[in-house]
Amino acid sequence: MxxxxxxxxxxxxxxxxxxxxxxxxxxxxxxxxxxxxxxxxxxxxxxxxxxxxxxxxxxxxxxxxxxxxxxxxxxxxxxxxxxxxxxxxxxxxxxxxxxxxxxxxxxxxxxxxxxxRRPATMAPVFSRLGKLEFSLDNRQARIAGVPLDLPRRELLVLEALVRRQGRTVLRSALEEAVYGFDDEIQSNALDSHVSRLRRKLSDADAGVEIHGIRGIGYLLRQAS
The missing domain is CATH 3.40.50.2300 (Response regulator)
Known part of the structure; x- marks a missing residue:
């Protein structure tokens, strides 16, 4: 949010x-x-x-x-x-x-x-992809029903990717989702968050993959 x-x-x-x-x-x-x-x-x-x-x-x-x-x-x-x-x-x-x-x-x-929660502003409150389940209402991620604990920044990255699953999310859009405009952003900070998130999803066998589109952004999709 x-x-x-x-x-x-x-x-x-x-x-x-x-x-x-x-x-x-x-x-x-x-x-x-x-x-x-x-x-x-x-x-x-x-x-x-x-x-x-x-x-x-x-x-x-x-x-x-x-x-x-x-x-x-x-x-x-x-x-x-x-x-x-x-x-x-x-x-x-x-x-x-x-x-x-x-x-x-x-x-x-x-x-x-x-x-x-008002109808005019509500987005879908639950999303499932592979074994990943994500509640958009309370920002809880689960893998096959088991809670996945993530630091704040990684959780915000995952939320932004889940909301646009199957579509490329521009780096600028991800940075806007994760950082306030008063935050200082290191040049590789976003990539570090994504890298750690990708590893945790893989270790948990989430059945999803985060693909990097060089110079453009990232894409979340079901693992093939």
Whole structure:
């Protein structure tokens, strides 16, 4: 999952990024409306978590811009402005949910899961290829029913490949699935993640293969 966090308070942004990253969520952070507009115009996100009080205006202004891009991406508004009129204005302009500060990360996660379960945003929740079973709902991989424990980056690589199984996934698309735009990416980091993942799938006799397309990307398919 890729999440855009629009929050100008550094401590809040750092705390949320740290907390949500533990749940295999890739976080892109924007501290202003301008940066947020650039982010949604240039990258695909699964959900936006949006603060209202930003240095260059009310965060709600991002929502009409999102809809002008024909994006149905869910938006959760986070704000200390919890008065009824503020909540109503946020929902009326197109926000999908509204959460007042302070809040528990567990509640934010529950609201994220609830929004992503809506029919308009739901992808297939389970995928099977060879002996590999992957739950897209909770990001659990199994080989013939046995859990396959993977580090976060390798799990995100596998999720991206599973979602596009049988098709070549561009390196740039894989990097977007695995890294936030504030992350420093070493030149061979992605290849290292793929190499370790490939070895673990082979050792577990998963019945799938990851093929590298030189200079282009990677392809997940059933082993021949």
């Amino acid at each position: 890729r999440l855009l966090l629009v929050e100008d308070e550094p401590q809040m942004a750092d705390a949320l990024t740290t907390a949500l990253s533990r749940y295999d969520i890739v976080i892109d952070h924007a501290a202003t409306l301008d940066l947020a507009e650039n982010a949604v115009a240039n990258r695909v996100h699964d959900i936006v978590v949006l603060d209202r009080q930003l240095p260059d205006g009310d965060g709600l202004a991002l929502i009409p811009y999102l809809r002008s891009l024909r994006s149905a991406i869910p938006v959760i508004v986070l704000t200390a402005r919890g008065a009824l009129a503020d909540r109503v204005s946020g929902l009326d302009i197109g926000a999908d949910d509204y959460l007042g500060k302070p809040f528990a990360v567990e509640e934010l996660l529950a609201r994220i899961r609830a929004l992503l």
